[in-house]
Amino acid sequence: MDLGSQEKIKKLADEHDRDKLLVVLGAPDAEAAEIAAETIVFGDPTYAGALAEAQLGLDVYHVLEDEIQSEVPDDVWEDQVGVMADTLEAEDLAEAVRNMRTKEGNEED
């Protein structure tokens, strides 16, 4: 994840109630989505940015996940995402990000 984005996200996590803060990703492939989700939940795995070892534990979703799409009006979805939803591997992306959410939930137990 871009180092500037990491700094901004860390600042937002400090400013806002983390239960009300959520990240929605638009990564193009499962590997990128997994790394971004891991950074959000567990910290920057490369230890390069402000989120190194931050373990924010924020909720993170990919925009192509059903949980997100189901809340967006159909006309907006078609205008904004439509073509990319057909082009990208939505299931792989969803699984990559969902796995990070599940892993985070397990580690809280």
Added chain:
Amino acid sequence: MRELLEGKKVVALGERDGVPGPAIEACVEAAGGDVVLSATECFV
């Protein structure tokens, strides 16, 4: 059922080769979320 996004503060972290930030932002706001950060990353 609108629960996940409505009333939430959302970071829209898009990517140039995937779904860009402004598109995510438009979707989130249409669903009742409040976008506090929107970015489109580009990895070369």
